[in-house]
Amino acid sequence: MTLEPLLDAPIAIQVHVAAVIPAAVLGAYLLAKPKGTPRHRLLGKIWLALMVITALSSFFIHQINMFYGFSPIHLLSILVLIGCWRAIVNARKHNIEMHKRVVGSLYFGGVVGAGAFTFIPGRIMNRMTFDGDEIAPLLIAAGIGLALLWLTSNEIWRRRRLS
Structure with missing residues (x-):
């Protein structure tokens, strides 16, 4: 593992990674x-x-x-911004079921799902983490899949009901 690809990346990518990594860890904790x-x-x-x-x-x-510097991933960013607003609105309205659905979608779609694509060979996170290893992304994807199954199981949600 090396930080060199990230340190050589534009500042926007560095800010993006500096925000999304703690969001991934904190989101898992919150769930x-x-x-x-x-x-x-x-x-x-x-x-x-x-x-x-x-x-x-x-x-x-x-x-x-x-398309003029943008890609489909930017549509996901718009959805994340809308989702963040919806999470706040539903929490304030005490609409907990909708809040849980929105936050779950944000986490699994905006962090886990989009994050999995950053490990595709040739991308910065792949170069940082695996340094050219082609099998490692498959292992990461399998680990993410198992984590998703565990986090979305009914068992964990029954144990973590609102106090």
Whole structure:
């Protein structure tokens, strides 16, 4: 593993990675821990701020130039921004079921799903993590798949009901 590809990347990519990595870790923590506590609310606000930074910074990344500097991934960034707003609105309205669905979609689509594509050979995260190893992304994808199955299982949600 080497940080050189990231350190050589444009500042927008560095900001993007600096926001999304803690968002990935914090999001997993929030999904696994009890909901509705003061800690959950505070960390949830931090997580949403990280997600907004991640989405906004992506508009300055133009590595995949398909349409005037933008690509389909930028549509995901718009959806993330809308999702962050919807998560806040639903939490304030105490519409917890919708809040859970929106936040789950943000995490699994905006962090896990999009993050998995960053490990495709030739991308910066692949070069950072695997340094040219072609089998490692498949192992990462399998690990992410198992984590998704565990996190989305009914068992974990039954154990982590709102207090």
